[in-house]
Amino acid sequence: MKILLTTHHLKDFAGSELNTYDLALQLRAMGHKLTIATFQYQDPIRSLFEKEKLDVVNLLEKKLSNKKYDLIWAQHFIVLNYVLFVEGVSAPKVVYRSLSNYEPLEYPPSYTKELSLCLAISKENKDFLLKEGFEKSKIVIFPNSVREEFFTNKQKANKEKITSIMIASNHIPTELLKAVNLLRKKRIKVDIYGLGHKFEHITPSLLGKYDVVVSIGRTVQYALAMGKPIFCYDRFGGPGYITNKNFEAAEKYNFSGRGFDRIMDHSEITSEIINNYSKAIKYSKGLKDVCQDKFSLQRNASQIFNRLEKSGSNVDLLAIKKQLTGIHKITEIYASELRRSIERDKYIQKKEQDISEFKVRIKRQEKAIKDQSKIINQLKERIASTIEGRIINLKRKVFN
Incomplete structure (x- = not known):
C-alpha cells in the first residue's frame, strides 16, 4: 500500500515525533511504501529519519508530488486538513490517531465520523x-506500541542491587531532581535524558545499560518490553514501580502518572526506588509477556489493517x-x-547567535588586552630593573 503519514512537527526526541518514527519503520517493514508529511522538519530527530532514508515532505516548503494514496494515517488534525483541503490528497481509507486529551492539536477533526x-x-x-x-464504532484503542527490537534485545540478568538509573523526561519535576542528589550520594549512577539534559534517541542498547528506568509514557512500554524495572513518575506524580497490582490503572492513563493523585517528596522517591527494587524485578519478568501481548507494534498495526480490510466501505472525501x-x-x-512564526524564530535565533558570537569575540579581545597589558607591565619592570641596576653600577664606579 502507498501510505501517507501526517504529523505536525518532527523536531525533538519527543512523543508524537517518536510515534511517527516507530510507526514508519514498522509499516515499511510490513512492505508498505511511505511518505511523511509535516510542517516542521529539523534536527535532532531529522537525522534519524534521514539515516533510515524515510521520505519526509515539509509542507511549508514544498507540495506533495503524489496526490493519491491507499491510506492516510494522520495525527494532528490541522495537518490532515492541509493535505485533504489544501493539497487535494485523496485516499479510500483515512485513519486519525489522537495522542492525548490535553493538546489542542491532537483533538480529532469535526468530520471524524466520516473517517x-x-x-x-x-x-x-x-x-x-x-x-x-x-461515534463509538469508529474508536479503537491503539496504545503506544513497541517495535520488535525492544522485545528481542538480549539483556543481562537484573542485578540484586541498583548501581545505575536512567531518568527519561522532557519535563522533570523538582522533587525528582532532588531525589537524584540523594541517589548519587548513595553511590548510584543516575543519568538524565531529555530537554536540558542528555538529549538523544532512547534505544534498546541505551536502556540496557541501566538497572532501573524512571519515566512516563512510551518509555514505560520500552522498559516493560525489555523486562526492566520501570518506576513510573514525572510531572503528574505516579504510582512508582509498575506492578501487576497497578498495571491496569496505569495503562488506562497511558502510563502518564495521572489517575493516582500521588505526589511524593524526594526522600520518598529515593526510598521507594531502592527498597522496592527487588519486588520490581520479580514483576518485570511477568510484565514483559503482558507487554508483548498488548504493545507489540507489529501486532497492533496488523490488527488495524485487518479491520480496515473487513470494513469494506471507503471514505467519501468529496462529501466531507x-x-x-x-x-x-x-x-x-x-x-x-x-x-511566519518559524521564520521569525529563525531570525531571532540567528540574532541571538550573532550576539553570542560577538560576546565571545569581545571576551577574546579583553583577554588579549589583558595579556598585552601583562606583557607591557613585565617589560616595564624589566626596564626599570635594568635602569636601576645600571644606576647602581655607575654610582659604584663614581665613588670608587
Whole structure:
C-alpha cells in the first residue's frame, strides 16, 4: 500500500515525533511504501529519519508530488486538513490517531465520523472522545506500541542491587531532581535524558545499560518490553514501580502518572526506588509477556489493517469537502502564520547567535588586552630593573 503519514512537527526526541518514527519503520517493514508529511522538519530527530532514508515532505516548503494514496494515517488534525483541503490528497481509507486529551492539536477533526477509524492512545483518551460525542464504532484503542527490537534485545540478568538509573523526561519535576542528589550520594549512577539534559534517541542498547528506568509514557512500554524495572513518575506524580497490582490503572492513563493523585517528596522517591527494587524485578519478568501481548507494534498495526480490510466501505472525501466549505482557507491561514512564526524564530535565533558570537569575540579581545597589558607591565619592570641596576653600577664606579 502507498501510505501517507501526517504529523505536525518532527523536531525533538519527543512523543508524537517518536510515534511517527516507530510507526514508519514498522509499516515499511510490513512492505508498505511511505511518505511523511509535516510542517516542521529539523534536527535532532531529522537525522534519524534521514539515516533510515524515510521520505519526509515539509509542507511549508514544498507540495506533495503524489496526490493519491491507499491510506492516510494522520495525527494532528490541522495537518490532515492541509493535505485533504489544501493539497487535494485523496485516499479510500483515512485513519486519525489522537495522542492525548490535553493538546489542542491532537483533538480529532469535526468530520471524524466520516473517517475509517479514530485511534485512541488509551482508555482515558477513548472515554474522553466518547464524552465528546464521537461515534463509538469508529474508536479503537491503539496504545503506544513497541517495535520488535525492544522485545528481542538480549539483556543481562537484573542485578540484586541498583548501581545505575536512567531518568527519561522532557519535563522533570523538582522533587525528582532532588531525589537524584540523594541517589548519587548513595553511590548510584543516575543519568538524565531529555530537554536540558542528555538529549538523544532512547534505544534498546541505551536502556540496557541501566538497572532501573524512571519515566512516563512510551518509555514505560520500552522498559516493560525489555523486562526492566520501570518506576513510573514525572510531572503528574505516579504510582512508582509498575506492578501487576497497578498495571491496569496505569495503562488506562497511558502510563502518564495521572489517575493516582500521588505526589511524593524526594526522600520518598529515593526510598521507594531502592527498597522496592527487588519486588520490581520479580514483576518485570511477568510484565514483559503482558507487554508483548498488548504493545507489540507489529501486532497492533496488523490488527488495524485487518479491520480496515473487513470494513469494506471507503471514505467519501468529496462529501466531507462539501460539508466544510471554507476550511481550506482557514487551514492556509494557519500554515501561513506558522511559516511566519518559524521564520521569525529563525531570525531571532540567528540574532541571538550573532550576539553570542560577538560576546565571545569581545571576551577574546579583553583577554588579549589583558595579556598585552601583562606583557607591557613585565617589560616595564624589566626596564626599570635594568635602569636601576645600571644606576647602581655607575654610582659604584663614581665613588670608587
